[in-house]
């Protein structure tokens with residue numbers, strides 16, 4: 189998936205400004221940047237939830253924003269930051285929502301849809317919650333159910349907004365492993381992450397935003413370095429090397 193010159197403003201304020209970005213199939217791309225830098229807005233623009241003022245988003249040659257929503261939903265799934273809900277909705281039904289773009293308009297769930305939804309719950313580590321009500325789940329449980337809904341959608345592009353922010357450390361690792369497995373199956377994954385060490389340990393590439401613009405993009409070893417991070421985050425970064433993976437391990441201090 190690629191975007192070109194994406195820009196979006198609200199009340200005359202430019203929030204996202206001329207963004208070119210690429211999330212290649214088969215790879216996990218991290219979307220990084222300080223609070224308010226435009227990560228969620230960019231994901232919503234890429235997913236067609238908001239319409240950009242200018243720019244386009246393509247999957248191969250297909251114009252993702254010009255195609256009907258239903259067609260786009262067969263190709264791309266977005267998991268937004270957890271939105272708590274009071275609406276009673278069984279967890280399995282919430283996951284089955286991911287199957288809607290794949291079936292004809294008036295058809296109900298098929299046995300295949302239900303099997304895919306149960307498998308998605310299993311892969312997301314929450315099969316035991318299938319009979320619960322979404323509104324009664326903890327934030328972390330709900331987040332994994334939203335992930336399961338996106339898996340059931342079988343997208344070629346998966347956009348994740350802070351997929352680990354409610355999760356304990358084991359669940360964070362499980363989620364990032366799942367994301368890597370999806371990428372290994374050929375999905376293009378773009379995940380907004382705050383935890384730069386999680387990005388360093390799991391992402392193939394990262395895109396770093398600051399004030400609505402891309403300030404750096406490339407392999408983690410090139411972007412997650414003091415010369416780039418210290419300015420953008422206003423911190424002092426030290427980079428160590430993980431003794432077994434060889435990936436960067438970042439340590440932060442104040443200026």
Ligand SMILES: Nc1ncnc2c1ncn2[C@@H]1O[C@H](COP(=O)(O)OP(=O)(O)OP(=O)(O)O)[C@@H](O)[C@H]1O
Pocket residue numbers: 198203221222223224225226227228229230
């Ligand atoms: N609908 C809107 N109306 C007004 N301002 C908005 C709107 N949507 C986003 N913004 C502003 O755009 C900027 C970018 O917001 P966005 O949520 O994309 O940042 P973010 O990088 O995801 O932040 P965080 O890391 O804090 O989640 C913020 O200053 C936000 O207040």
